[in-house]
Amino acid sequence: MATTQVIGKRKRIALVAHDHKKQDLIDWAIFNKTTLAKHELFATGTTGKFLEESLDRPVKKLLSGPLGGDQQIGSMIAEGEIDVLIFFWDPMEAQPHDSDVKALLRLGVAWNIPMACDRATADFLMTSPFMHEEYEKNLPDYTDYLKRKI
Numbered sequence: 001m002a003t004t005q006v007i008g009k010r011k012r013i014a015l016v017a018h019d020h021k022k023q024d025l026i027d028w029a030i031f032n033k034t035t036l037a038k039h040e041l042f043a044t045g046t047t048g049k050f051l052e053e054s055l056d057r058p059v060k061k062l063l064s065g066p067l068g069g070d071q072q073i074g075s076m077i078a079e080g081e082i083d084v085l086i087f088f089w090d091p092m093e094a095q096p097h098d099s100d101v102k103a104l105l106r107l108g109v110a111w112n113i114p115m116a117c118d119r120a121t122a123d124f125l126m127t128s129p130f131m132h133e134e135y136e137k138n139l140p141d142y143t144d145y146l147k148r149k150i
Contacts, residue, residue: 007135011083014073015043015051016065016104021088022047026054028088028119032126042082044069070100074107084131085115086122112137 013036017025029036029051036055043051045064052059063069076082085108089101108115114130116122125131 003139003141004136005080005139007083007137009038009132009134011039011131012081013039013041013084013086014076014082015041015047015059015086016070016073017047017088018065018090018093020090020093022050024119025086025088026050028086028122030054032123035126035131038132039084042073042076044073065100070104074100074104077104077107077111077113080111083113084125085113086125087115087117088119088122089117110140112140 015025015029025047033055037057041051041055041057041059042048042062043059044062045067048059048061052061062072073082073085077085085104087104087108105115105117114125116125
């Protein structure tokens with residue numbers, strides 16, 4: 001049995017960036033300032049502070065990634081409170097919280113939300129007609145998984 005969720009015109013967008021990718025995310029956000037202004041923004045710690053200053057608009061700031069911010073966003077994804085994830089992660093540097101990073105990406109896929117992990121993909125997402133209208137997405141059915149015998 002397939003279920004769906006309607007994502008409104010105003011998306012709830014989570015913005016996350018590793019230290020060496022923060023400036024790239026800030027530059028991208030400034031380039032997409034007009035589009036982002038139509039949506040509700042969430043970000044982890046320092047990234048949120050930089051975004052708020054650069055965009056001159058409020059950003060709901062969560063904890064720093066290594067202190068639980070990635071997990072907070074993951075929880076919001078699982079609860080249906082995040083519609084889009086923009087996560088500029090650094091593929092060239094190991095992170096002390098790599099398991100949190102992997103979990104965040106896994107939750108994005110598990111709950112079928114649009115995700116971008118690089119600037120090109122983020123640009124494609126922002127210019128999609130779906131960013132400017134309601135979108136009905138399929139929600140995975142995890143009934144069999146939840147009812148499995150352990």
